[in-house]
Amino acid sequence: MKKNHKDSWIKALFAIIFIFGIGATYLIFSNEPNDIIEQPSNSRLEITGSSPETLDRENILDSLNNLKLAYDVAIFEKTTLSEELELQKKNIENLMEIIKASKNPSGEQIKIYRKQLSDLKVSLDLKVAEIKKLKSQNKNLLTEIESQNVVMYKQKAENDTLISKQKKLESTLKDASRLSLGNFKVTAFNEKSSGKEQETTKAKNTDKLKISFSVNGNSVAKTGKRVYYIQVLDQKNTVLGENKLIEFGNDKALVYSFLVGVDYQGKMANVYGVLNNDLAKFKKGTYFVNFFDKQEIMGSSSITLE
Template sequence: MKWFKPLFAIIFVLGAGAAVLVFSNETDNNENEAKAKEDNIVNIISSESKETSEKKNILDSLNTLKTAYDEAILEKTALSKELELERKNVENLMAIIKVSNNPSAEQIKIYRNQLSDLNSSLESRVQEIKKLKSQNKNLLTEIESQNVVMYQQKAENDTLLLKQKKLESTLKDASKLYLSNFKAIALREKSSGTELETTKAKNTKKLKISFTVNGNAVAKTGKRVFYIQVLDQKNTVLGDNKLIEFGNDKALVYSFIVSADFQGKSLSAYGVLNADQFKKGTYFVNYFDKQEIMGSTSVTLE
């Protein structure tokens, strides 16, 4: 059959072309899948690098802020004790951020809000110090101007000194509330129902978070609400884990709320965090009056 050989040649050519086309499509598909995987890995690394960079920037800012508090404390004004307390808040926040691994975008936002609050607090304190120094300088100028007639003007100088002391006292007794005596303890429960302090994670049934609201005669009285934030080793907010917004892009994720009836005098307050199981490690506790951090503490379970 003369037509057989040409027909066979045509079939062979068509088969070879189809094989090349299939191989080419498979190769393109494999290359596309490999590129997609590579792009995904790059995106993940880029995201982690961004959060890590954000964490470093916040730590650098906090370190600068701590240095500023150190300098302000060296002024030795009537606000030194308050400045030392706020510097401790900066140090505690730095410790929390340093132990955090791969913080999420939400955690970075919380850290930035806390950094902003601490910056605002320092700016306010610096203005108060400047005002106090300026007023003190004016008073000293008045006193020096009266030195020529010291005997006749002694009574007036004594009055100026009393005004200075009253001014310092007024600044110290500002309407803002302060918290102290921050404490977090783990509790276990005996069969009798008695609760005892423990350091063992496996025995822990709850965390008792306590603090003191310092007395302040000029502060507003009535019901005051404080927000407690408890973070585990992974920087996860335990408890209610609720988000509250305060306006001006200020927000807070908290574990539970503690209410106190403040009547101008010092009072103790506490709250309890229950959990099915507590793991070994350190738990960090932050205390907030609205969006402003008032203090921090921690408890370690073995």
């Protein structure tokens, strides 16, 4: 009986100790979360210990740096506003240097910095809008210039065609109005003491060569005086007669024996000229005669004296 009472008492004591241990453990672990929760709060204060003004300062610097990049993009457009944009970009850089130098700015300074940042943004917006307007105007101007160039090109092509047609017409009229020569003839004459001329084929009897040709009629050709050049060559290709040189101004020249003039009136005309050999007698052989209208040869003839 006594032994059973002792065992009950021991069991009760263990139960009290067990309950006390659980309560102590609960108290210990219930206090730990409070300590853990409070620690991050202390750490956060240490990390974010900067003042609101300092944070504003950093934000303003970031905004200014982004604004500077935006100005670089606008400057890259290379418009008439580039110089003004470069100046504004320099103002941004100067403002950034000033802000960087102020480590602990006051609230009033922050307001001033914000105001300057806002003004620079507004200025950029206005410049960007103006650049867009200029680009639009330039695009319209280029379109107008291209249209004008197309019109001018077409007009030039039409003018070139008209000029070409005019030149062809002038050439046709010139060819049509040109007088043609014909009936080229060379005759040797012996002049008697009585003054009478007698045709001959003997060199020793020849006193002169009578050279004749006809000017054909052309209703398109202009009337008036015309001059033709006669060139007489002997057996050695020596030019007989006046032996004069005439230049025509287009790098062409002619040595002629004598001139023949005619007053052309729209009808066929027979023309002749005479070559006298006063210095020496005509020698045996063949003489060649060329007929020229300026530098252009119109025909030729020849005579052989025995």
